Amino acid sequence: MESARRTFSIEISALQALNSRLDDSFSQAVAMILGCEGRVIVTGIGKSGHIAKKIAATLASTGTPSFFMHGVEAIHGDLGMLTRHDMVMAISYSGSAPELLTVLTAAKRIGIPLIAVTGHEQSELAANADLHLNVHVQQEACPLNLAPTASTTATLVLGDALAVACLEARNFSAEDFALSHPGGALGRRLLTHVSDVMRVGDALPIVHPDTSLPEALGEMSRKGMGMTIVVDGNRHPIGIFTDGDLRRLIVRHGDIRPLTVSEGMSRNPKSVAPSAMAVEAATLMDANRLTQLLVVDPAGALVGALHMHDLLAAKVI
Structure with missing residues (x-):
């Protein structure tokens, strides 16, 4: 129980710190997403990849066309998914994952914007992206300060905040939501007249x-x-x-x-x-x-x- 409460406390503190330092870069990111004529491709590897997959799913279900592209698969052919109307959101806490740096180069070559989500403002990915969102945390909940825990929670919540801000800006309604959720109990509730x-x-x-x-x-x-x-x-x-x-x-x-x-x-x-x-x-x-x-x-x-x-x-x- 002591361990659980410590984990909760550390992760809550990380979210409070992220909330307090939100700045105009968040608004700029929302504007970039709203202005995207194609899809928002969210990419990452490891634990960041799992978070990226969830963020892409949340964006897609709330009115922002989006899909997840695995960072490793990207450099083995999946970069062909990118079009000139898309944008990329690359998630890497270290900001130095070589696969994502390759994705960054590809995005630059195609001429599409890239938002970097990292925990290190001076990282190569952050420095070369069109926009950087900082999800730095003071410590991970892991007692070794190694396993991504507080940092992945902070990234996930930032992704939710982006999706909700875009949803509200688009005046996304319950009827719109139903169109992307036709199955199961939710679909029945929202689609049945x-x-x-x-x-x-x-x-x-x-x-x-x-x-x-x-x-x-x-x-x-x-x-x-x-x-x-x-x-x-x-x-x-x-x-x-x-x-x-x-x-x-x-x-x-x-x-x-x-x-x-x-x-x-x-x-x-x-x-x-x-x-x-x-x-x-x-x-x-x-x-x-x-x-x-x-x-x-x-x-x-x-x-x-x-x-x-x-x-x-x-x-x-």
């Missing part, structure tokens, strides 16, 4: 205000949504009759057979547009403790309905 999961047509339980309660209950049973929608002659919802409404009506009247559905329905039911995100519908249902939700078009006409089970089946929630 109400119209994709709502029940329509004959699957909807629909009655009119003068429908007798026994008939309304039959419609509820046939459609299996635990409710029926009450509409007017223009198919505009004017109410909803649920299992809860039925229980309350029985408590008040006892024999409900002579009654019509309008005498027990809940008026002004909550609704959502078919173009809304399914996760928005789920939030609305949760906030209002609803099991069902109506779907209406801009004119207020009924086009569908949602049951909480539909959202669960679609794995939106």
Whole structure:
């Protein structure tokens, strides 16, 4: 536990020091990335290479076209990935990795900008790059001060800061984010619209205000949504009759057979547009403790309905 707390303390201190010395070079780096017409190629070797791969992935998923190029593979043919519209971000804490110096030379030859991320301002990579970002740390968390620990954390956070600053500058939205994350739970939450999961047509339980309660209950049973929608002659919802409404009506009247559905329905039911995100519908249902939700078009006409089970089946929630 003492070792763990010491590691946390050292790495937190490294981040605080990096935060305090952020200067205009960071803003310049963001401007360079935003101005890149091609891709941001992030390169490194060893532990820096692992961090570079994550930074490239974060940039790519937040609106900045980017990919990782391994420093060793670069000098054995992968430099052919570079085009004149790209830029390079080379990560080497020492700033002296020979493979990255070769990448630097290649970038100069092609005429594309290179940002160096190092821990040594006087290193060859830093001195010859178009821009240098300094991730120097006073000490590594490793007691031998050898294994990259605090320095890789500082580099990773700097990469996150660059990606987030670019994301904000581009006004990158949740919808934009969804386009690069179509798979898994995240994709389902961000890409699924109400119209994709709502029940329509004959699957909807629909009655009119003068429908007798026994008939309304039959419609509820046939459609299996635990409710029926009450509409007017223009198919505009004017109410909803649920299992809860039925229980309350029985408590008040006892024999409900002579009654019509309008005498027990809940008026002004909550609704959502078919173009809304399914996760928005789920939030609305949760906030209002609803099991069902109506779907209406801009004119207020009924086009569908949602049951909480539909959202669960679609794995939106």
